[in-house]
Amino acid sequence: MGDINTENLAQKVSGLLLDARRKVLHTVNHKMVVTYYEIGRMIVEEEQNGKERAAYGKQLIAGLSKKLTATFGKGFSQRNLEQMRQFYLVYSIPQTVSAELQNTDFKEHNFQLSWSHYLKLMRIEDIHERKFYEIESLKNNWSLGELNRQYDSALFTRLSRSKDQSQVLRLAKEGQLFEKPQDAIKDPYILEFIGLPEQATYSETELEQKLIEKLESFILELGTGFTFVGRQERISFDDKHFRVDLVFYNRLLRCFVLIDLKIGELRHQDIGQMQMYVNYYDRKVKLDDEGKTIGIILCQNKSEAVVEFTLPENNQQIFASKYMTVLPSKESLAKVIEY
Structure with a gap:
């Protein structure tokens, strides 16, 4: 009798077991959350039967916590029961x-x-x-x-x-x-995951490298449907060579998304350069049934007037957005957004 090769079978069985385990965990998690919601509902309804709601509610939760902990052990502290109560109040229609x-x-x-x-x-x-x-x-x-x-x-x-x-x-x-190019744009982009201090002196190459090292996080920040194509993608014509910093493809918009990184203030020449990149991809790279290429210039600072008067009035392809390398406070982020 020859050797029995069980490797392929073992992989199939392992995949089946892992899938079953995920489904069981999902089912258990779902049932637990639904149960907590129901516990919250029962607490709220019982409270409504009390004459002095505030005092009665505290007493009710304290007593319930003591009894449930004695029967089921950990997980039913007063704090946890208060969270279940709040969960019901938030997710029942106000x-x-x-x-x-x-x-x-x-x-x-x-x-x-x-x-x-x-x-x-x-x-x-x-x-x-x-x-x-x-x-x-x-x-x-x-x-x-x-x-x-x-x-x-x-x-x-x-x-x-x-x-x-x-x-x-x-x-x-x-x-x-994602139905039109503008849907893919954020302003600002928050890139705190790359670990560069806000006022540090770094080059565009260093910024690009950090984004590549944290590519998964960067794609999450870009949004749904983005896939990475390449970095420093070369464009050549008339014996001249140019390189696009980062190239992505958005599966929902079905188009290429080109990203150029700029340190400091955005210049009108930077916008003109991106216009050239976008035109090249539209005419030489994209397929006939794909959408028009989108160009995003990520910069530290920008003049809205420079952007407005450099681009055509009906622009739907080229966008300039600020980026921030530290997670801002709510106050500073509000100022950026309002500006």
Whole structure:
């Protein structure tokens, strides 16, 4: 009898077991979150039966915590029960929700994220913002750390700054969408993950290298649908050679996205150079059924007037955005966004 090669079979069985384990963990997590929601509901309903709600509520939770801990052990401290109560209050429809949101799926909660995610989300007061981060966490499989990072960098605010109320409402309903080039642009981009101090002296090459080293984080900052194509991609014509710092492709917009990195103030020559790169990709690289190439110039500072008067009025391909290498305070970020 010949040797039996079990390697292929072992790989298939291992894949099956790992998939089953993930599904079991997801099911257990979902059931746990739903159970916590129900516990919160039962606490709130019992409180409503009490005459002195504040005093009665504290006494109720203290007594419940003592009994549940004696029966089930850890996990039912007064603090945890108070969080379950708050979870229900936040995710049961408040009376102040707008009519537009009443017609969405806000009433039905699948609770597909972890309990840790919901502990973060329920502290976000604005319901539009909270729903946006919930959708994006699920859509992009954000870890709790990534959810915290995106919230701390004010992703929702950066995306909604130039949108009207109906577009902000759509962000809350559907998350970030990519339907036109402007949807792929943020201003500013927050690049604190590369580890460069705000006032440090560094070159464009060093900045590029840091972004490549943290490519996964950079793609998360760029948004949904981005895939990396290459760095220092060469463009050649008439015995002249140029290099695009970073090239990406967006699967949702079906177009190339060229990124040029600039240290210091943006100049009109930088915009002209990006215009050349974009034209070259449109005429020589992209396929006929692909969208027009997008060019993004990331700079430390820019004059809106220089951008406005260098680009044509109907520009939909070239954009200039600031970048920040440290996570700003809410106050400083608000000033940047307002400016």
